[in-house]
Amino acid sequence: MNIMYDNLLRTVKILYIIIYARLSKEEKDKQSTEEQSQSIKHQFEICREYIEEEQKEYPDCSFIIVEELYDDGISGTTFDRADFNKLVKLIENKQANMVITKDLSRLGRDHIETDNYIEKWFPEHNVRYVSILESVDTYDTDNVSNDIAPLINWSNDQFAKTTSKKIRKEFKKMMHQGKWVGGEPPLGYIQNPKDKYHFIIEPIGAEIVKRIFKLALEEKTSEEISDILIADKVPIPTIIKGNKRDLNVELKDLWSSYTISDILRNKTYLGHMVQGKTTKLNYKSKKIIYLPEEDWIVVKNMHEPIIKESDFNSVQLLIKSNKNTTTNTHDYLLKGIIKCKECHHSIGIQHFNKRNNNYTICSYYRKYGSKKEVCTAHRFQYEELEKLVIKSIKKECMQFVDSTNFADKLKDKEQSKQLITDLKLNIDKSNRKISKIEKQIDTIYEDKLNGVIDDEQYKRMVINKQDDIIFEKSKLEQYQKDLESITAKKNVEPNYNKKVKDFLAMKKPNKKIIGKLIEKIELSEDGTIDIHYKVQNPYKNI
């Protein structure tokens, strides 16, 4: 979108509007005359309602409907439509400066042409275009939908996904190069005005960071440090950065122990660039997921450090020992092995004296939930959960015992060796084939963008390729399943059998045996429990 056009539109106070509706050929073939006129009417109504709303929202503008145009039964793949031509004429004669359709497909189904109208022709003619369903509004540059309008024109979410992946890939690449792609740098640093991808020290913030580390080395806890900073009226990071975000009133101007412990753990202060701490479920989701530290992207020595490495390491040890002394005294059977399915952090257990009740809670939710939009509570009655888990483990163990007896009969070692080699070869082959097809699709997509092939050719080619991928993936899945069941059989720890039998013999299992059998238990927000065993029942797939 060019800037001239945006500025021009912002000053336009009177909008001469064309509402445009269309019936597709399919609709015309399938629907009765009555239904068709209903559909056109309906499209007009939605557009009129939209205009009324706009008028209310922008009382100092005038929204005037110049014409309501429609084409029926002419396929959207051709722009040679009677009323559409009228629309073009009206705009060329400067009798209209706004076009509204119910959705993008009303404008046309040939996506190159549609894009061309949205991206080029309308802007060149100073026309604001609105598509209600997809919230595309060329007037509004902040509107994210504009960026994906061409993609919606591909009528397929697939492309939004791919593009989002491409952007993310690009970001990831920069992160791995140690280039800062985030917003505000941490306290003590600012972006280098000569090179926004790197930091330079900001002296006031850096002094505060040094003081925080010094206090921590004096064995003060995060709570104590925040109290000291509050008492000394040390400004909080957002104020130092002149960033007056609307914080909750009670949080305003106050240091929290969370801010302090974030600072104390931040390796940025060693001169490293630390990024990729969060991710999103997918390109549409707004929910942020905090990743475990081993998944962060850290590139060492990218800027001047504020804290000496030896001091930093001492502080980490102190933080750890502090934690150990404050853990609660209850020891629950499943404590430490329940993980959050959504954010992968651990699930804690909270004890309420008043109600004499225990509840699970996602530790990340507990830490940030009320302040930021992270994860959900995962609150379930603990004893109930424990009962369910034990029951489920027992069931699994019984199956295990049953199947071991059966599997003892399948013992041809040589045979299984050969099978494993063959399966591995096949998996490799399948993987290579899939990535080859994916590359081909990318090339076709680029050909399409460059106009080398047209939309119909493109669709046909991609659909074929996608079928190939699905077929290959189903083959791959089967190979992997087979391989898993064979290798699992080989890896069974000899004592596992005994542990399983021990467990079955116990009335109330203890932590030790649970720890030997179970890798982790995943709890999701809808209450589903996934139990991951240290050794999967190796004979399940046989």
Ligand SMILES: [Zn+2]
């Ligand atoms: Zn969680």
